[in-house]
Amino acid sequence: xxxxxPKISTYFSLSLIVVALLTGxxxxxxxxxxxGSFGLWFYLIAASLITLVLLMLLVKMMAGFRFITAxxxxxxxxxxxxxxxxxxxxxxxxxxxxxxxxxxxxEFRQMTVAFSDQQSIxxxxxxxxxYHELVKYLRKKAGKKxxxxxxx
Amino acid sequence: MNFLAHAFLSFDQEKILVGNFIADFxxxxxxxxxxxxxxxxxxxxxEIDLFTDSHPLVKAGQSYxxxxxxxxxxxxxxxxxxxxxxxxxxxxxxxxxEDFIQKTYNTLxxxxxxxxxxxxxxxxxxxxxxxxLHYGEVEGIRRSLTGMAKRTRFDSKMEQAxxxxxxYEDEFEVIFFAFFRELETFARQKLSELxxxx
Numbered sequence: 001x002x003x004x005x006p007k008i009s010t011y012f013s014l015s016l017i018v019v020a021l022l023t024g025x026x027x028x029x030x031x032x033x034x035x036g037s038f039g040l041w042f043y044l045i046a047a048s049l050i051t052l053v054l055l056m057l058l059v060k061m062m063a064g065f066r067f068i069t070a071x072x073x074x075x076x077x078x079x080x081x082x083x084x085x086x087x088x089x090x091x092x093x094x095x096x097x098x099x100x101x102x103x104x105x106x107e108f109r110q111m112t113v114a115f116s117d118q119q120s121i122x123x124x125x126x127x128x129x130x131y132h133e134l135v136k137y138l139r140k141k142a143g144k145k146x147x148x149x150x151x152x
Numbered sequence: 153m154n155f156l157a158h159a160f161l162s163f164d165q166e167k168i169l170v171g172n173f174i175a176d177f178x179x180x181x182x183x184x185x186x187x188x189x190x191x192x193x194x195x196x197x198x199e200i201d202l203f204t205d206s207h208p209l210v211k212a213g214q215s216y217x218x219x220x221x222x223x224x225x226x227x228x229x230x231x232x233x234x235x236x237x238x239x240x241x242x243x244x245x246x247x248x249x250e251d252f253i254q255k256t257y258n259t260l261x262x263x264x265x266x267x268x269x270x271x272x273x274x275x276x277x278x279x280x281x282x283x284x285l286h287y288g289e290v291e292g293i294r295r296s297l298t299g300m301a302k303r304t305r306f307d308s309k310m311e312q313a314x315x316x317x318x319x320y321e322d323e324f325e326v327i328f329f330a331f332f333r334e335l336e337t338f339a340r341q342k343l344s345e346l347x348x349x350x
Contacts, residue, residue: 055211055212112318
């Protein structure tokens with residue numbers, strides 16, 4: 001069985017950034033409430049900006065928080081944050097594709113699998129463990145359903 | 153929000169649904185031409201849109217779109233939310249989405265005589281091409297946004313926005329789930345407030 005799960009190292013780094021931003025936000029709000037060292041515009045812009053980045057990071061982390069098990073001709077998708085779990089037989093895969101993006105001499109790979117019930121999952125090599133094993137598995141079991149068109 | 157979400161957030165109240173649908177086409181004092189319950193639907197529509205446009209999570213979602221689509225990002229996220237509402241319909245309603253949409257059209261048909269002219273013209277195409285149901289497919293989203301792009305004064309690039317849905321589907325789905333429950337509670341509360349004030 002192939003188990004795809006979020007990479008602990010990625011989530012650890014992202015969590016550190018979240019904590020740093022949260023600390024910054026608390027500092028700014030405390031400073032505004034008790035000291036007022038800066039002008040009002042600074043607080044408004046800085047607090048909004050940090051909140052936005054924080055939310056985007058949390059959304060990113062939550063979106064990637066998924067567990068996928070592949071084997072015995074089925075794919076089990078588990079989204080713990082939504083309490084969703086479903087087993088899809090290989091025949092339920094409509095299409096799948098792997099997108100490869102090279103940036104800063106690093107290769108980022110993302111795979112999307114679309115199922116017949118309109119659900120789809122996306123996983124990437126830098127956020128999830130056992131990514132390459134799943135690609136190999138799908139090429140073997142559902143090779144005809146791969147869309148080969150993207151290379152950037 | 154877009155049409156399907158507004159229909160859902162009318163909570164099966166006939167005239168509220170009508171007001172909620174026609175709201176964007178009712179300007180200024182024209183509102184006085186409608187009866188009390190329909191007016192409440194119009195006010196509810198405006199409150200829902202205000203709540204959505206100022207919500208931090210929606211703004212976070214729009215950050216993905218803003219570099220390319222500018223202020224049209226608000227329109228795009230509204231359409232995306234209809235996509236996720238259909239995709240996850242069973243989590244919000246016991247009936248099927250097809251039945252709900254048919255019921256919505258039937259309800260609206262009974263009130264055609266009070267439709268503002270511009271809405272009536274659009275409703276004809278909405279029903280004929282079943283826009284509401286097609287919001288549940290990426291192709292339907294593409295068609296809808298392409299249609300909107302043709303009507304904008306500037307180059308909105310909205311005809312390409314479905315690609316952003318494909319690229320950030322997981323992120324937008326997280327945002328949708330976190331936001332839509334809150335919106336549902338807000339709309340329910342606002343509707344009872346509007347009822348108690350009238």
